Amino acid sequence: MLLFPNAKINIGLNIVEKRPDGFHNIESCFYPVGWSDALEVTLAETFSFHADGISIPGNASDNLCIRAYEMLAKDYHLSPVKIHLLKTVPIGAGLGGGSADAAFTIKALNQLFDLGISVDEQEQYARRIGSDCAFFIRNKPVYCFEKGDQFDTIDISISGKWIVLVNPGIHISTVEAYSGVVAKRSAEDLRTILSQPISEWKGHVKNDFEATLFAKYPLLAETKEKLYSLGAEYAAMSGSGSTLFGIFEGELNAKPHFPDFRLWQGILK
């Protein structure tokens, strides 16, 4: 079985308050984008995991695909599989790539072994892996709250627009990003602003990670400004960075403007 775990962007990200468990309550819009890994899960004599493409920091045995398999294997009889991951989505990039791989592994195993795990239950499993992992089960635009693992509908009209994702190659860990911010409830309601036309978003739809991370890494602010200078209707950092995105009315050939960076561009679903 071959699946393509895709990245997400955060459109707006309010870090509302610190929770007693050390995590933060957030408010954001998760939106799927087409930048994808390739994940092959097939029946095998013995369990194996192999990753190609962008090198993944840490031990291969800690890969989130393996964690997903081991988690389901505790509750269901799973025979061995061979998992092959082709890593294309930048890592530590605010794109949720590792979480997507784990969520798609849950979906693949559910199908391959006909486990009959409902979508709600798959989300429950995914929440155990990471805060943004559950989003990738349904993989549709949502408003998220609490740890970023609870979802509600969102009224947002950007389908069909052109998106450019620029990754300047700075690896920012999620822990590093959260440790730099002071949580504060937003004065403006994110869902209300996102329901307005995109021309109304600039200056109102904010990512609370930007202030500290732009001060630490000026290249991020410069890249966001460059996206605006190329005509973006809205530009921002995704999640805990370091990927910036720009949303454009029509197609743009962004590659020549960012020759040194990893880049993905395409149409928003």
Ligand SMILES: C[C@@](CO)(OP(=O)(O)O)[C@H](O)COP(=O)(O)OP(=O)(O)OC[C@H]1O[C@@H](n2ccc(N)nc2=O)[C@H](O)[C@@H]1O
């Ligand atoms: C920041 C966001 C925004 O969408 O994503 P990325 O930009 O990393 O993709 C998410 O909140 C990241 O979600 P995820 O990457 O799944 O984080 P987790 O593995 O659950 O947590 C890693 C660490 O981040 C911090 N953390 C995470 C989520 C949250 N709501 N509050 C936190 O304080 C905690 O220190 C935690 O130990």
Ligand SMILES: Nc1ncnc2c1ncn2[C@@H]1O[C@H](COP(=O)(O)OP(=O)(O)O)[C@@H](O)[C@H]1O
């Ligand atoms: N399949 C995977 N893909 C990417 N990172 C993984 C994977 N499995 C485990 N990891 C670990 O998770 C960390 C964060 O990964 P990632 O999801 O790319 O971050 P972000 O959500 O900030 O984009 C990596 O530094 C890596 O050590």
